[in-house]
Amino acid sequence: MDQPGVEVRPIIGLAGDHEVNEVFLDDVTAPLDNLVGEEGQGWTIAKFLLENERGGACHAPKLLSDLAKLRKAAENQPDGRGGSMADDVLYMTRLAHVELEAQALEMTELRVLAEMAKGLPPGPQTSLSKMVASTLRQQVDGLAVQLYGHTGLALETQRPLYGNESPAPLYDKEAQLAAPRYLNSRAWTIFGGTNEIQRTIIAKTVLGL
Numbered sequence: 001m002d003q004p005g006v007e008v009r010p011i012i013g014l015a016g017d018h019e020v021n022e023v024f025l026d027d028v029t030a031p032l033d034n035l036v037g038e039e040g041q042g043w044t045i046a047k048f049l050l051e052n053e054r055g056g057a058c059h060a061p062k063l064l065s066d067l068a069k070l071r072k073a074a075e076n077q078p079d080g081r082g083g084s085m086a087d088d089v090l091y092m093t094r095l096a097h098v099e100l101e102a103q104a105l106e107m108t109e110l111r112v113l114a115e116m117a118k119g120l121p122p123g124p125q126t127s128l129s130k131m132v133a134s135t136l137r138q139q140v141d142g143l144a145v146q147l148y149g150h151t152g153l154a155l156e157t158q159r160p161l162y163g164n165e166s167p168a169p170l171y172d173k174e175a176q177l178a179a180p181r182y183l184n185s186r187a188w189t190i191f192g193g194t195n196e197i198q199r200t201i202i203a204k205t206v207l208g209l
């Protein structure tokens, strides 16, 4: 990264934060010692890396814990009709639906983990968990924005959002985080390969179509 020709240009994300960069390589050379595998194997190695990127983490535990927090928070959020959001049948049905999907994802992730425990690679089925996890992440963050109503719509652009130096929330910390999280999670169905690309991988390598 330090050698001449490597240029890093920041990209400011939708939520106003700097999380990613564009990296330009202009006549950059790498010493032979740094060659990974054999020359010409680049795409095979990249695919192995992506398989592990997609399947290298279990997403269901975080999704389920965020859903449990929303379920609890719903008890204290007014529904605008004198009750709480926990009494809002439409909202709670939507939350329960996403929760069931997250539980199903957990089973798939446990199956992949069991394969990996036997020493097998995570395999192309990680495309399935990455795609489902990405879609659920966006749905959970959508549920948060819906739960917090207008207090969840205010976009906090000051950073950091966590820790001692974070801005004081106007209403509630979770409400303050709702909009930036919602905007940030649009990237889930893009990074590591878009949902369309995952579907192609599933069709070709998992279903053999």
Ligand SMILES: Cc1cc2nc3c(=O)[nH]c(=O)nc-3n(C[C@H](O)[C@H](O)[C@H](O)COP(=O)(O)OP(=O)(O)OC[C@H]3O[C@@H](n4cnc5c(N)ncnc54)[C@H](O)[C@@H]3O)c2cc1C
Pocket: 020, 187, 190, 191, 192, 193, 194, 195, 196, 197, 200
């Ligand atoms: C927040 C964030 C972090 C990222 N982090 C990294 C990182 O750390 N390292 C890294 O290397 N990259 C990273 N990326 C880049 C990411 O991997 C790519 O943006 C992603 O793979 C999509 O590729 P692309 O941008 O070239 O889109 P394109 O491939 O140009 O796709 C554009 C659109 O066309 C669709 N499309 C493309 N091909 C097909 C097809 N064959 N069939 C159907 N539809 C198709 C796509 O689904 C998409 O909707 C990151 C991206 C984001 C947003």
